[in-house]
Amino acid sequence: QKEVEQNSGPLSVPEGAIASLNCTYSDRVSQSFFWYRQYSGKSPELIMSIYSNGDKEDGRFTAQLNKASQYVSLLIRDSQPSDSATYLCAVNPSSGSARQLTFGSGTQLTVLP
Amino acid sequence: DADVTQTPRNRITKTGKRIMLECSQTKGHDRMYWYRQDPGLGLRLIYYSFDVKDINKGEISDGYSVSRQAQAKFSLSLESAIPNQTALYFCATRPGQGYTGELFFGEGSRLTVL
Numbered sequence: 266q267k268e269v270e271q272n273s274g275p276l277s278v279p280e281g282a283i284a285s286l287n288c289t290y291s292d293r294v295s296q297s298f299f300w301y302r303q304y305s306g307k308s309p310e311l312i313m314s315i316y317s318n319g320d321k322e323d324g325r326f327t328a329q330l331n332k333a334s335q336y337v338s339l340l341i342r343d344s345q346p347s348d349s350a351t352y353l354c355a356v357n358p359s360s361g362s363a364r365q366l367t368f369g370s371g372t373q374l375t376v377l378p
Numbered sequence: 379d380a381d382v383t384q385t386p387r388n389r390i391t392k393t394g395k396r397i398m399l400e401c402s403q404t405k406g407h408d409r410m411y412w413y414r415q416d417p418g419l420g421l422r423l424i425y426y427s428f429d430v431k432d433i434n435k436g437e438i439s440d441g442y443s444v445s446r447q448a449q450a451k452f453s454l455s456l457e458s459a460i461p462n463q464t465a466l467y468f469c470a471t472r473p474g475q476g477y478t479g480e481l482f483f484g485e486g487s488r489l490t491v492l
Contacts, residue, residue: 269420271420273418297479299479299480307485307486308468308483308484308485308486309421309468309481309483310483311479311480311481314479314480353420353421355479357479365411365423365426365436366479366481368420368421368422369420370418370419370420371420
């Protein structure tokens with residue numbers, strides 16, 4: 266089982282709709298969770314971080330965390346064509362000498378005009 | 379200018395050749411990383427370094443080696459390149475203190491091994 270799993274997509278939504286991206290993780294005691302956005306041919310950039318159960322909102326983006334169910338999600342409201350990108354879920358594992366971010370394989374989102 | 383600079387940006391080479399990818403940063407960060415990205419596999423950690431004397435293997439270090447020449451420079455070498463090392467390689471940095479989870483990535487080096 267991969268440590269961090271995402272639906273690879275592609276996910277297509279019409280402009281103005283809500284895009285919902287999901288991620289599950291296997292390390293039950295992970296504490297920090299992140300969403301990176303990666304445009305085609307570009308490097309990843311951090312867009313959201315979340316550490317506590319519940320919702321965290323930043324503009325059109327909402328991250329949701331449920332540690333009991335071991336999932337984290339990203340909602341994008343009023344989706345725009347400029348949101349078309351691959352979204353990478355990343356988890357900071359709690360155990361092991363590495364303690365480095367583990368990334369999911371990414372979900373490709375296309376917002377249709 | 380980019381804070382994290384990778385060279386070369388694109389490289390085509392042949393099986394068995396030695397390749398070096400270089401990364402330099404002006405962010406003053408202690409920690410540097412090399413990742414590779416393959417379609418459908420996300421970012422996988424190859425090596426990481428906490429300072430010039432502290433280098434650690436990541437998830438997929440076989441076939442790779444690294445050198446931390448200075449705080450600002452971290453190079454990745456493929457001693458004898460093979461086709462399945464064809465991928466997009468990213469260098470990344472982060473501070474040792476005050477870590478928020480944000481990695482700062484270079485623009486990537488696309489390597490093709492024929």
